[in-house]
Structures are given as structure tokens and as C-alpha cells.
């Protein structure tokens with residue numbers, strides 16, 4: 560069996576350090592926030608080339624608080640993409656604002672920058688691009704449009720730890736960058752976690768208050784806040800794992816190169832990495848016709864794969880109230896019908912990559928007859 564992701568093998572490779580980190584937290588009894596979280600905030604923020612980081616309890620909370628810090632609320636509009644994980648859109652809805660979608664562009668499946676301006680109204684407050692699969696959105700035109708229209712840019716970098724745009728780390732490009740440390744992400748906690756990084760001191764202090772019940776000082780609540788604190792255990796675990804992130808990202812990138820070499824085929828669209836970006840390959844996404852038949856064949860060969868995502872958010876039953884219909888975002892809809900995610904994790908073996916590639920190609924050739 561070839562798993563889609565293998566967290567256990569990763570743990571065994573770093574077990575001693577992880578176990579020691581967990582014990583430190585147990586001994587300190589700092590289970591919510593505390594010194595480990597504060598240290599992780601500093602270390603991850605430095606990794607992102609950003610000024611300040613605020614640890615929270617999920618990537619969704621990071622997005623929610625970043626939007627609140629930007630002043631987003633009922634009556635406002637936030638421009639984002641429909642081809643993303645549902646959390647991007649859920650976080651906008653939590654604030655009472657309305658998500659306004661622009662389609663993705665076909666090469667990278669990130670925000671189509673040519674469609675942003677037509678979506679801007681006098682209610683627009685924020686543009687929220689997603690660095691999907693670990694590939695950066697084309698940030699320069701996004702930042703340029705936002706500056707001209709006085710909009711705040713919040714990056715959804717939940718899939719893109721360590722990805723770069725023109726030599727700069729994602730998360731540090733817009734006013735705020737939001738990360739997830741969900742276990743399956745490139746940098747994953749042993750539980751839930753997230754962070755907002757920002758160079759802006761006002762956003763930082765607001766988010767720090769909001770994550771901990773809006774407290775300005777002990778017992779004095781300046782804002783209506785939330786219980787979105789990062790756990791001490793997750794901070795300590797993430798500090799250990801951060802030390803390996805560079806190595807793990809390199810491994811992902813070389814696995815992706817090998818996949819792409821082995822999957823040269825007219826019927827397969829392998830992922831493109833634009834010259835402006837450095838892909839972090841959270842997901843190795845190919846696109847093909849007859850995707851569902853290939854999924855079945857892989858399953859029969861004992862290979863786990865995924866689909867990210869089978870239904871774009873504008874067609875999700877939960878968001879039909881937004882009033883979008885099939886046909887509104889053809890690139891997203893086409894991607895949802897053709898995308899296939901192959902096994903991808905740092906510890907993946909060359910022999911496993913070869914086996915997956917062989918299985919995909921065999922499935923395609925038998926499908927053709």
C-alpha cells in the first residue's frame with residue numbers, strides 16, 4: 560500500500576526531539592499559549608521573513624482574525640477564489656461579509672489577476688488570494704490592484720509554508736498572511752494550529768487580543784474576542800518540526816520533479832511552476848480526463864490518492880445562498896472535474912513514486928482502448 564501521506568514515519572524520524580519537547584510542556588504546565596508558543600511565533604515569523612506572528616488554534620481562526628483586524632464585517636465584500644478549501648470562504652462568512660469570487664487561471668489554479676478589477680465594488684475591503692497546492696498566486700499584480708483601490712491583501716498561505724514569490728516568502732507579501740498547521744499540512748502540528756504573520760503593529764495587537772477573549776490586559780476586555788489560543792504542546796512540537804521544514808520542502812520538490820519526469824504524457828497535465836515562484840508542493844496535482852477511472856485503478860493497485868477539490872465552493876450546497884451557478888467559473892469547474900492528487904510527503908521513496916507513475920500511465924492506456 561502506498562499512503563497519500565505518512566505522518567507516522569515522519570514522527571519516528573524525529574521521535575526523540577518530539578518526545579522531549581512534549582515532556583518540556585508537561586513539566587512547565589503551560590498548556591495554552593506560554594513560552595513555547597511565543598518562541599514558535601518568533602521562529603516561524605523569521606522563517607516567513609515577516610515582522611510579527613500570532614499563534615492561533617487553526618488556519619481558519621487565523622483567516623477569521625486577519626479579516627476582523629482588517630475591519631471586515633457585515634456589508635463588506637471580500638474577493639477570493641471559488642477553487643480552494645472551504646475554510647477560506649467560511650472565514651469570510653464568519654465576519655458577516657460577503658465572499659465575491661473571481662475564477663482561477665488555468666495554469667496554476669490561483670487567482671486570475673485579470674478578473675479582479677471587474678469584481679471590485681465600493682463595498683470591497685479585502686483581496687484574499689490562495690497559494691493553492693503550495694504554488695504562490697501572482698502577487699505583484701494583486702498588490703498593485705489593491706494599492707490602487709485602497710484594499711487590504713490577506714494571503715491564504717495554509718498550503719504554502721516556505722513557498723516563494725520572486726525570492727520572498729509567501730505570507731509576508733500582503734498586509735497579513737495566514738497559515739495552518741493542521742497535521743497534514745507541510746508544517747503540521749499534532750493537533751490543530753494556525754498563525755497570522757504581519758508587519759503591521761496595529762493588526763498584530765488586535766489579533767493578539769482577539770485570539771484571547773479580546774483581553775487588553777488580564778481581566779480587561781477591550782474587544783469582543785474568541786478562544787482561539789494556540790496550545791503549548793503544539794507550539795513546542797512545531798518548533799521541532801520547523802527545523803526540518805527546509806529539508807522536507809526540498810524532498811517534496813525533488814519528488815515532484817521525478818513525478819513530472821515520469822508522467823510526461825499527452826493525456827496528463829502535470830503541475831506547472833511559474834518562473835516567478837518557488838512551489839512548496841503541499842499537493843502534487845495532476846489533471847486528466849477520465850479522472851474517476853484512474854482513481855479506481857489506483858485504488859485497486861493499493862495507492863491512495865485525493866481530489867482537491869471535487870466541488871468548487873460556489874457550487875457547494877452550503878454556499879448556494881451566494882447566488883452563483885454552474886458555468887459561472889469555468890476554470891474552477893474544469894479543475895474540480897479533472898484534478899487528481901498523488902501521494903506526496905517528504906519520506907516518500909523513489910520506488911513508490913515510480914510505482915504510482917506506472918499505475919497512472921497503465922490506467923490511462925487501458926482506458927483508451
Ligand SMILES: *Cc1c(COP(=O)(O)O)cnc(C)c1O
Nearest residue numbers: 617618619644646647717739741
Ligand atoms: C487547511 C486550509 C485552511 C484551514 O486551515 P485549518 O487549520 O484546517 O483550519 C484554510 N485554507 C486553505 C487553503 C487550507 O488548505
